[in-house]
Amino acid sequence: MESTSVANAGEALFRPVRTGNAFEETVERLLQAIRLGVVGAGERLPSERELAERLGVSRVTLREAIRALADAGYVESRRGRYGGTFVNENLPAPGQSVGSRPVGAVALEDALSLRHVLETGAAEMAASRSLTPADRQHLTSTLAEASAAELADYRRKDSRLHLAIAEVTASGSLTTAMADARTRVNQLLDRIPLLEPNLEHSNAQHEEIVDAILAGDPVAARRAMAEHIEGTASLLRAFL
Structure with missing residues (x-):
């Protein structure tokens, strides 16, 4: 009992x-x-x-x-x-990949907090702008590439889409900050397995985010991005 x-x-x-x-x-x-x-x-x-x-x-x-x-x-x-x-009797070590050190809770939450602020803000700002035809094409093409990406190439295509959202805000500083934050997050994501149900879900969320940006709906874009990155945060907290 x-x-x-x-x-x-x-x-x-x-x-x-x-x-x-x-x-x-x-x-x-x-x-x-x-x-x-x-x-x-x-x-x-x-x-x-x-x-x-x-x-x-x-x-x-x-x-x-x-x-x-x-x-x-x-x-x-x-x-x-x-x-x-x-x-199982013998469990994998949390957050440990070959040749790496375990991830501390403080470092993990710091990376996730920075990502949340930057990416939700970028989605909101992108949806608030009057996008050019080139901006719209940039978003739709990177979305299509991420949706069609093979498992081995998914992380790169996913990152490219998120950076595209920052790029269409027309803020160079925000794009640079996003690139730095995404590099930190990818280093964490490389420590956990790629889960196909999560990737399918992410693709659907990506489409929702881009649709909100193209529709010029800042509230919906921010909300969709927040939900999307919280899903990733759940997996990182779980495995790391």
């Missing part, structure tokens, strides 16, 4: 996620539960039905999150009467 403290921790971690980034936040909640020992090494996660209900997500989303964690080496699925999803 689990202790009261563990039960309370489980209630806190397995609470409903926000709908905007359901997959990313589900990954984050499950990894938090594993890292904090709410579900210990060798122990079984709550049933798929129970987890889906407690997190407020579809079973499809939950399965995608569990599959991502299995591919990353955190859990394994077992069949049979006593089957389910079990936490």
Whole structure:
């Protein structure tokens, strides 16, 4: 029988996620539960039905999150009467890639805070401007390239789209600051796995952001960008 403290921790971690980034936040909640020992090494996660209900997500989303964690080496699925999803005995080191040092919480939050301020501001400013035909073409072409990018090239095409948003603000200083902030974020992203459900979701969010900018709707552009980068932040906090 689990202790009261563990039960309370489980209630806190397995609470409903926000709908905007359901997959990313589900990954984050499950990894938090594993890292904090709410579900210990060798122990079984709550049933798929129970987890889906407690997190407020579809079973499809939950399965995608569990599959991502299995591919990353955190859990394994077992069949049979006593089957389910079990936490692996030996877990990957958080935020550790070959030849690198672990990422500190302060450094991570600093990079994410800077990104949030710059990128939401850039999206809002871009949507506030009267864009030239060249600006519009720049956004639509980089969006198309990111949407069609192969997995191995996705990070570069994704970065190019985000920089394009800064470029159409016509602020050289903002573009330079965005480039520096994006370099920091990419160094963090290189430490975590590329998850196809997240990339599909990101592509849909990219389209929403660009549509809002082209429509001249600063509020919608800022809101869409904030939701988009929060999904990435959830994954970085989870894995790092």
